[in-house]
Amino acid sequence: MSVSTQNLPPQFEVIDQPLDTQMTISMGPQHPSTHGVLRLELVLDGEMIVKATPDIGYLHTGMEKLFEYKKYQQGIVITDRMDYLNPLGNNLAYVMAVEKLLGLEIPERAQVIRVLMCELQRIASHLVWLGTHALDLGAMTVFFYCFREREKILNLIEACSGGRLTPSYFRIGGIMMDLPGGFERRVKQFTDNFPPALAEFNTLLTGNTIFQSRTKGVGYISPEDAIDWGISGPSLRGSGIGLDIRRANPYTGYETYDFDVPVEQDGDVWARYMVRMREMTESLKIVRQAAARLKPGPVKADAPKVVLPEREAMKTHMDALIHHFLIVAEGFSVPKGEVYHAIEASKGELGVYVKSDGGAKPNRVHFRAPSFVNLSALPIMVEGEMIADVVAVIGSIDIVLGEIDR
Amino acid sequence: MAEENKQGAQTDAASDATGKSTTAATTMGTETPAASGTPSNAVNAEQITALLRAAQPDSIVEVIQAFGEVTLIVPREHIVEICDYLKHTPKLEFNFLADLCGADRGVEEEPRFEVNYHLFSTKHFHRLRLKVLLNEDDPLVPTVTGIWKTANWHERETFDLFGVVFEGHPDLRRILLPDEWQGHALRKDFPLRGYEPYSIN
Numbered sequence: 335m336s337v338s339t340q341n342l343p344p345q346f347e348v349i350d351q352p353l354d355t356q357m358t359i360s361m362g363p364q365h366p367s368t369h370g371v372l373r374l375e376l377v378l379d380g381e382m383i384v385k386a387t388p389d390i391g392y393l394h395t396g397m398e399k400l401f402e403y404k405k406y407q408q409g410i411v412i413t414d415r416m417d418y419l420n421p422l423g424n425n426l427a428y429v430m431a432v433e434k435l436l437g438l439e440i441p442e443r444a445q446v447i448r449v450l451m452c453e454l455q456r457i458a459s460h461l462v463w464l465g466t467h468a469l470d471l472g473a474m475t476v477f478f479y480c481f482r483e484r485e486k487i488l489n490l491i492e493a494c495s496g497g498r499l500t501p502s503y504f505r506i507g508g509i510m511m512d513l514p515g516g517f518e519r520r521v522k523q524f525t526d527n528f529p530p531a532l533a534e535f536n537t538l539l540t541g542n543t544i545f546q547s548r549t550k551g552v553g554y555i556s557p558e559d560a561i562d563w564g565i566s567g568p569s570l571r572g573s574g575i576g577l578d579i580r581r582a583n584p585y586t587g588y589e590t591y592d593f594d595v596p597v598e599q600d601g602d603v604w605a606r607y608m609v610r611m612r613e614m615t616e617s618l619k620i621v622r623q624a625a626a627r628l629k630p631g632p633v634k635a636d637a638p639k640v641v642l643p644e645r646e647a648m649k650t651h652m653d654a655l656i657h658h659f660l661i662v663a664e665g666f667s668v669p670k671g672e673v674y675h676a677i678e679a680s681k682g683e684l685g686v687y688v689k690s691d692g693g694a695k696p697n698r699v700h701f702r703a704p705s706f707v708n709l710s711a712l713p714i715m716v717e718g719e720m721i722a723d724v725v726a727v728i729g730s731i732d733i734v735l736g737e738i739d740r
Numbered sequence: 741m742a743e744e745n746k747q748g749a750q751t752d753a754a755s756d757a758t759g760k761s762t763t764a765a766t767t768m769g770t771e772t773p774a775a776s777g778t779p780s781n782a783v784n785a786e787q788i789t790a791l792l793r794a795a796q797p798d799s800i801v802e803v804i805q806a807f808g809e810v811t812l813i814v815p816r817e818h819i820v821e822i823c824d825y826l827k828h829t830p831k832l833e834f835n836f837l838a839d840l841c842g843a844d845r846g847v848e849e850e851p852r853f854e855v856n857y858h859l860f861s862t863k864h865f866h867r868l869r870l871k872v873l874l875n876e877d878d879p880l881v882p883t884v885t886g887i888w889k890t891a892n893w894h895e896r897e898t899f900d901l902f903g904v905v906f907e908g909h910p911d912l913r914r915i916l917l918p919d920e921w922q923g924h925a926l927r928k929d930f931p932l933r934g935y936e937p938y939s940i941n
Contacts, residue, residue, distance in 0.1 A: 391914075391916040391917060391918070396932075399925060400932070403932055434807050561835055561862055562889045562890065563890045564836065564837055564888065564890030575862065577862050582865040671807055672806075672807075672856075673809060674838075674839065674856075674858050676838065676860075683838060685839050685858065687839065687858070697843070697845075698843040698844070702838060702839035702858070707890055707893070707894075710890065711890075740916075
């Protein structure tokens with residue numbers, strides 16, 4: 335230290351003060367509460383946050399570029415890796431956008447299975463959110479309980495698609511293959527056993543005064559700001575706006591299911607927590623209804639040039655073999671044009687923009703990732719809060735860095 | 741599916757949505773806003789072009805109706821005032837910018853770049869796409885961050901990956917790729933694997 339002490343009275347001690355009044359710290363990218371590799375640049379005044387700047391891109395792998403080099407059906411496996419907690423939702427958004435370009439009619443059974451699987455996946459995604467959110471706030475037990483329940487859903491997904499985290503179950507024109515035997519029974523077993531588990535989570539957290547004081551009144555965002563910043567999904571419904579794409583622009587037959595859209599008015603972390611907790615019950619209602627609607631029937635559209643033929647037909651019929659060969663080797667051409675298809679994913683509005691130039695590969699694919707947009711509003715929620723509350727707010731908007739960086 | 745959407749586009753999406761809103765209010769409690777719409781998510785094209793042309797005569801270059809969606813190609817000079825008009829006009833109220841993304845039409849194409857604005861209304865549940873076409877040697881477009889704050893990151897992403905410059909943007913810098921990255925990765929002439937292996941030191 336080279337501070338001149340010559341002119342100072344001897345009773346004064348010279349202290350170097352790097353912590354003037356404000357301090358800039360870097361939170362992440364290896365911080366456990368940032369759910370991946372998010373870096374936040376925080377300017378602090380004492381413990382209060384003056385300014386927060388998210389820094390993203392650590393997981394950027396150029397998926398949108400990759401789509402342009404893959405055939406339409408090969409793109410499905412890329413979507414699995416975006417929001418890896420809700421892969422079936424990503425599959426659905428992408429295949430529905432391509433189906434819109436192709437003008438395909440999807441059979442009833444395939445649509446019911448899509449709804450059934452997507453709602454199971456939504457519950458699984460919310461369970462990971464709940465477990466990690468509670469873990470960030472110091473409640474370790476909930477994490478294990480949530481992952482125990484999520485495991486049962488992953489087993490169901492594995493049973494029908496063969497994959498647990500990357501199922502790629504939905505295909506352009508339907509689904510990969512029909513549900514395995516006894517699947518309805520397994521779904522029923524899950525839907526019967528899940529409400530007690532949910533009650534357990536509520537006992538652990540909802541009535542917990544420590545959890546309440548960590549979340550109530552923290553990370554507020556007004557309904558006007560929420561819309562202006564493009565927040566969607568449960569985070570928007572926590573601010574008192576009952577917007578749900580399943581209701582606003584129904585797809586896959588959601589208009590025929592009976593479910594409520596939970597809305598909370600407070601706009602804080604607690605409100606967003608309550609919305610997601612209630613949403614799991616609603617998703618369970620949809621799962622029960624969808625399971626009751628499963629009737630035998632085809633699960634693939636009648637479009638031989640787009641949908642792969644059955645294995646047996648491919649071995650015995652000449653034309654099926656030709657179609658199989660052409661789809662695999664050359665792909666199928668999609669009419670020229672562009673579509674934007676939005677679905678209600680577990681995090682919010684997941685929109686897919688697909689632009690076709692008439693060939694077998696898309697000209698441009700863009701994902702409107704809900705986490706990306708929700709994260710951009712994080713500074714509004716955390717500025718003026720304490721530094722310890724940042725982890726609560728990040729948990730409450732339920733981000734997945736895989737789809738933010740793409 | 742495309743058939744359904746085309747038929748849906750003919751009906752007035754806004755009136756259908758309000759017609760259904762009473763049932764939604766009963767299922768969701770009285771204080772929550774209505775959240776029920778129709779599968780037809782496209783806005784009425786005739787109505788919107790008439791309104792826009794009345795407000796600003798040279799505001800629309802082309803109207804495209806395809807796949808149950810409405811696209812308006814607009815000149816970049818008017819993009820801000822058109823967005824402002826669409827956001828604040830009763831019956832339209834596009835208060836939610838769902839998405840903003842760029843696209844490269846091809847190296848030989850002129851105009852080469854396009855910027856797509858996907859608008860959504862949280863009151864009427866209809867959607868609309870605005871499209872701005874840009875030349876390669878002059879990829880400039882005014883920012884819409886003054887109208888929807890959510891445009892901030894979308895425009896940064898489009899700048900990062902396509903090199904489209906948004907004039908008046910408060911913080912226009914790369915968002916996904918490192919600051920010192922050379923080139924714009926989603927351009928068609930940018931190789932899939934890049935020019936050379938990249939490492940962060």
